[in-house]
Amino acid sequence: MTDIIEKTIEQDYKYGFVTNIEQETLPPGLSKDVIRTISKRKNEPKWLLDWRIKAYNHWLNMEEPDWAKVEYESINYQKISYFSAPKKKELKSLDEVDPELLRTYDKLGIPLEEQKLLAGVAVDAVFDSVSIATTFKDELEKYGVIFMPFSKAVHKYPELIKTYLGSVVPYTDNYFAALNSAVFSDGSFVYIPKGVRCPMELSTYFRINAQNTGQFERTLIVADNDSNVSYLEGCTAPQRDENQLHAAVVELVAHKNATIKYSTVQNWYPGDPKTGKGGIYNFVTKRGICKGDHSKISWTQVETGSAVTWKYPSCILKGNHSIGEFYSVAMANHHQQADTGTKMVHIGTNTKSTIISKGISAGKGQNTYRGEVKMMKGAENARNFSQCDSILIGDECGAHTFPYIDVRNPTAQMEHEATTSNIGEDQLFYCNQRGISTEDAVSMIVNGFCKDVFAELPMEFAMEAQKLMEISLEGSVG
Amino acid sequence: MLNIKSLKASIDGKPILKGINLNIKPGEMHAIMGLNGSGKSTLANIITGRDCYDVSDGDVIYKGDSLLEKSPETRALEGIFMSFQYPVVIPGVNLTYFLKAALNAHRKHRGEEELDAMRFLKFIREKIKQVEIDEKYLKRAVNEGFSGGEKKRNEILQMITLEPSLSILDETDSGLDIDALKIVANGVNQYRNKDNSFLVITHYQRLLNYLKPDFVHVLIDGVIVKSGDMTLAHKLEEKGYGWLES
Ligand SMILES: Nc1ncnc2c1ncn2[C@@H]1O[C@H](COP(=O)(O)OP(=O)(O)O)[C@@H](O)[C@H]1O
Numbered sequence: 001m002t003d004i005i006e007k008t009i010e011q012d013y014k015y016g017f018v019t020n021i022e023q024e025t026l027p028p029g030l031s032k033d034v035i036r037t038i039s040k041r042k043n044e045p046k047w048l049l050d051w052r053i054k055a056y057n058h059w060l061n062m063e064e065p066d067w068a069k070v071e072y073e074s075i076n077y078q079k080i081s082y083f084s085a086p087k088k089k090e091l092k093s094l095d096e097v098d099p100e101l102l103r104t105y106d107k108l109g110i111p112l113e114e115q116k117l118l119a120g121v122a123v124d125a126v127f128d129s130v131s132i133a134t135t136f137k138d139e140l141e142k143y144g145v146i147f148m149p150f151s152k153a154v155h156k157y158p159e160l161i162k163t164y165l166g167s168v169v170p171y172t173d174n175y176f177a178a179l180n181s182a183v184f185s186d187g188s189f190v191y192i193p194k195g196v197r198c199p200m201e202l203s204t205y206f207r208i209n210a211q212n213t214g215q216f217e218r219t220l221i222v223a224d225n226d227s228n229v230s231y232l233e234g235c236t237a238p239q240r241d242e243n244q245l246h247a248a249v250v251e252l253v254a255h256k257n258a259t260i261k262y263s264t265v266q267n268w269y270p271g272d273p274k275t276g277k278g279g280i281y282n283f284v285t286k287r288g289i290c291k292g293d294h295s296k297i298s299w300t301q302v303e304t305g306s307a308v309t310w311k312y313p314s315c316i317l318k319g320n321h322s323i324g325e326f327y328s329v330a331m332a333n334h335h336q337q338a339d340t341g342t343k344m345v346h347i348g349t350n351t352k353s354t355i356i357s358k359g360i361s362a363g364k365g366q367n368t369y370r371g372e373v374k375m376m377k378g379a380e381n382a383r384n385f386s387q388c389d390s391i392l393i394g395d396e397c398g399a400h401t402f403p404y405i406d407v408r409n410p411t412a413q414m415e416h417e418a419t420t421s422n423i424g425e426d427q428l429f430y431c432n433q434r435g436i437s438t439e440d441a442v443s444m445i446v447n448g449f450c451k452d453v454f455a456e457l458p459m460e461f462a463m464e465a466q467k468l469m470e471i472s473l474e475g476s477v478g
Numbered sequence: 479m480l481n482i483k484s485l486k487a488s489i490d491g492k493p494i495l496k497g498i499n500l501n502i503k504p505g506e507m508h509a510i511m512g513l514n515g516s517g518k519s520t521l522a523n524i525i526t527g528r529d530c531y532d533v534s535d536g537d538v539i540y541k542g543d544s545l546l547e548k549s550p551e552t553r554a555l556e557g558i559f560m561s562f563q564y565p566v567v568i569p570g571v572n573l574t575y576f577l578k579a580a581l582n583a584h585r586k587h588r589g590e591e592e593l594d595a596m597r598f599l600k601f602i603r604e605k606i607k608q609v610e611i612d613e614k615y616l617k618r619a620v621n622e623g624f625s626g627g628e629k630k631r632n633e634i635l636q637m638i639t640l641e642p643s644l645s646i647l648d649e650t651d652s653g654l655d656i657d658a659l660k661i662v663a664n665g666v667n668q669y670r671n672k673d674n675s676f677l678v679i680t681h682y683q684r685l686l687n688y689l690k691p692d693f694v695h696v697l698i699d700g701v702i703v704k705s706g707d708m709t710l711a712h713k714l715e716e717k718g719y720g721w722l723e724s
């Protein structure tokens with residue numbers, strides 16, 4: 001949100017900055033020098049540069065993971081430019097935008113100004129949402145809630161960042177997390193003070209925020225004792241982006257009695273429907289730790305975009321009586337491949353986790369649920385409930401389920417249910433016989449299938465997710 | 479209304495219908511009786527457009543046009559309705575939403591304005607009274623956890639909601655207790671008038687006693703072996719089907 005305020009207030013600076021970048025953009029390639037340049041450009045303190053360099057050194061000795069059930073052309077990391085946030089070609093008016101894209105925006109009911117923003121059309125300096133954003137900013141300040149770009153928080157709250165950065169996802173965690181740690185561009189930082197229930201969903205600006213998401217985004221959310229926050233990430237509208245690789249890291253920390261609800265709607269470009277070419281690779285590391293007793297972290301995701309998705313939002317349930325939840329809808333249509341799921345690590349006593357995963361495969365799409373539930377020795381009376389359902393549309397797609405279970409405490413209780421079904425010919429015929437077209441019937445049945453997950457989304461988002469599902473399913477039947 | 483001419487159909491190469499002729503005029507109710515496996519549901523499915531059958535001969539004319547090339551939803555929108563022998567469960571889709579989608583598809587087809595949620599609710603609350611369905615079912619998923627009788631009443635609810643010209647009731651009476659049977663029969667009788675036609679498929683005369691069809695046909699092994707009026711139904715109840723087989 002502050003992004004947009006900044007942008008408007010610092011209008012002149014911003015434009016100057018953009019030109020600067022154009023002149024000074026570093027050629028593609030990754031090296032210590034590149035990292036030093038990034039860090040210098042952001043005027044970062046030395047400790048952060050050191051951290052980036054350590055991450056880079058670690059990354060150099062790592063192998064790109066290949067265990068996921070996805071196939072893609074190998075990425076040449078020396079061909080990517082790491083210097084700045086992705087820059088979109090500015091178009092002069094909506095007339096220059098792909099009409100197909102505009103049709104989708106209309107279907108989603110996105111206002112014109114926002115359409116421009118999403119499509120990368122130059123927007124007027126002042127538009128309505130700015131004033132609204134300012135009001136919200138005052139409101140948040142009143143409660144002591146911190147919500148700002150990561151790069152700014154590094155300067156304003158270095159102690160908080162130092163304490164928490166990498167505390168949930170260390171740079172050693174995996175290949176993409178290491179890469180992100182070395183070169184991350186920007187992201188969001190959220191801190192909810194003790195006893196504060198964040199007065200609003202940190203979401204109202206999600207579309208605007210989404211505009212500047214870099215390919216290596218870094219999000220850190222800390223909820224102090226007895227606090228509560230709901231954060232929304234993403235955007236239902238398909239987004240233009242010239243960067244193919246996205247490797248974000250999200251870290252959540254919930255202290256005693258705190259609750260963090262993190263909702264995502266991801267709809268990056270899935271690639272050409274016929275060939276799958278040009279789509280985004282979305283390799284994200286998301287993890288939260290329930291540090292304190294009675295804390296709770298809830299992930300809800302609706303993944304409809306990207307060519308390849310590799311994503312496992314996880315919870316470390318350290319505090320006694322802490323709760324982890326994962327609600328997911330993942331769709332793979334046309335040539336999309338999704339390998340997604342979660343990991344619930346039960347450490348504290350009486351910890352509880354719930355996993356509800358709904359996979360939809362259509363066209364030539366391949367959808368994999370990969371989940372792990374780990375009950376450590378000390379996790380007395382830990383409980384998990386998992387339900388993984390897959391639905392297939394057509395006979396060229398695939399659904400795969402890999403539930404891993406590791407139980408080291410005899411008092412642990414696990415319940416796992418899994419189903420795979422085709423959209424039944426009898427269901428479609430029943431709908432057809434009532435005058436409902438096959439396309440409408442499919443989206444109705446799929447939305448019904450996803451209902452338990454959509455119910456977890458904040459109201460406004462849920463409606464959009466439903467519409468998004470309809471659009472994403474277009475061309476999946478007949 | 480509906481004219482079936484020497485219709486022959488098979489499934490997986492196995493002949494099921496072996497030359498059916500049937501002419502249903504506006505306002506008429508025809509009953510088809512026959513044992514399990516004689517081809518009654520097959521006939522209903524072919525009229526409504528289920529595509530797993532091969533029609534090798536004959537034609538089905540509805541309001542002057544052949545139906546065979548039309549999609550199931552076009553046939554539905556043009557006024558053909560089937561009460562399913564086995565109504566289908568659609569998990570997660572609530573009945574109100576489903577009924578509204580179906581009704582609005584019909585209204586759109588007729589060039590009428592679609593009903594918004596509020597107006598639809600008002601409309602459907604009146605309809606459910608006619609088939610004595612409790613309002614709480616409107617919030618449930620389509621047919622999920624419905625008893626046999628509730629499913630069949632729900633089929634009739636859909637019939638009176640969509641207001642078809644031709645209604646095919648495929649064993650809507652089977653599995654119903656006497657109270658539910660009366661409710662279903664009442665729903666159908668209230669909807670009957672000089673323009674609407676019915677094709678009622680059943681094994682038993684029970685339902686027919688309430689509906690009093692104009693014609694009764696007996697289907698054996700894919701052929702209509704005898705046609706008559708209600709006295710034929712009584713005779714079947716008394717003597718069974720044996721005397722009709724050659
Ligand atoms: N989908 C199908 N596949 C194979 N055989 C079928 C199928 N549907 C019906 N049949 C066969 O067609 C014949 C007629 O079935 P049906 O029309 O359901 O009879 P009825 O409704 O009179 O009981 C039966 O022998 C049945 O086994």
Ligand SMILES: [Mg+2]
Pocket residue numbers: 518519520563648649
């Ligand atoms: Mg039958």
